[in-house]
Amino acid sequence: MEKAVLEGGNAADVIPRMTGLTEQYRIPALDAKETAISALDRATSEKARKVALSPQEFENIYELLCHYKxxxxxxANVANKRFGFSYAGMSNILWHVKQYSPLPYDGLGRTQFNLEYNENPIFCFGSTTLAEERTISSHNYAGISVPLGDGIRFNTGSYGNRAVTGLQPLDEGDFLVTDRSIYFGGKHKTLHIPYRSILRTQPYTDGIGVSQNNGPEKVFVQALHGAESGWFVNELILTLMEQYKERVAHP
Known part of the structure; x- marks a missing residue:
């Protein structure tokens, strides 16, 4: 089944083959369903992150999942880390954007941001954490602490400072991607990052880093219960940045 899905097989092709294997090896119906769903999820997860799924490919996956109920x-899908269908939806969004025909926007996040005239919202993630890399000093002790009794200890060694670098969460809110900019709206911070100001992006497993002309990299982390989002957000923004450059160059 995994090979059939990766090759773009539809329900009419895949289901008879799976049924034949089930009968040949006398697999109980419940086990066959679980095996089929697991295989379909693995294949979908792999393919969706490699190529943008067309509407027909997305429909094929949906029909197969429906067939196996x-x-x-x-x-339990989250607990079992079955994110294939979610990835397929993201991948299909990418396909539409790459074809210059983004799907109709559902309205999430539109009202809290002041978009420019004729600026079109594309996709919004809620529950996104804004973070920046920060370096802090921590005190550390190097040596041995010897107990002498009565709560008294003798320390042999020295104290020092150590610089620790890591992500510092700053706020949580909505992360909106449009055809011109990135927007973030949280409880304490509101950001507007036009594509023309972005120097580079860095995909992470669960989010994306955005570097501008000045200031530290801003990292946006999506809370998706273990699902990966960096591959999708990075490719979406890179595609929209290229299309923005084309429009500016050829108005």
Missing amino acids: YEFADP
Whole structure:
């Protein structure tokens, strides 16, 4: 099944082959369903992150999942790390954007940001953490502490300072991507990052880093219960940045 999905097979091709294997090896129906769903999820996760899925490919995956009575809203999908269908949806969004025909926007996040005239919202993540890399000093002790009794200890060694670098969460809110800019709106901070000001982006497993002409890299981390988002957000923004440059060069 995984090979068939990776090659773009549809339900009419895949289901008879899976049914034949089930009968040949006398696999119980419940086990066959679980095996099929697991294989489909693995294949979908792999393919969706490699190439943008066309509407037909997305429809094929949806039909297969429906045939095996996949519970799309089952909380167990998160526990079992079954994110294939979510990745397929993201991948299909990318396909539409790359074809210059983004899907209709659902409205999330639109009202809290003041978009420019004729600026079009594309996609919004809620529950996004804004973070920046910070370096802090921590005190550390190098040596041996010897107990002498009565709560008294004798320390042999020295104290010193150590610089520790890591991500410092700054705020949490909505992360909106438009055809011109990135917007972030949290409880304490609101950001507007035009594509023309971005020097580079850095995909992470669960988010993206954005570097501008000045200041530290801003990192946006999406809370997706273990699902990966960096591959999608980075490719989405890079595609929209290229299209923005084309529009500016050829108005």
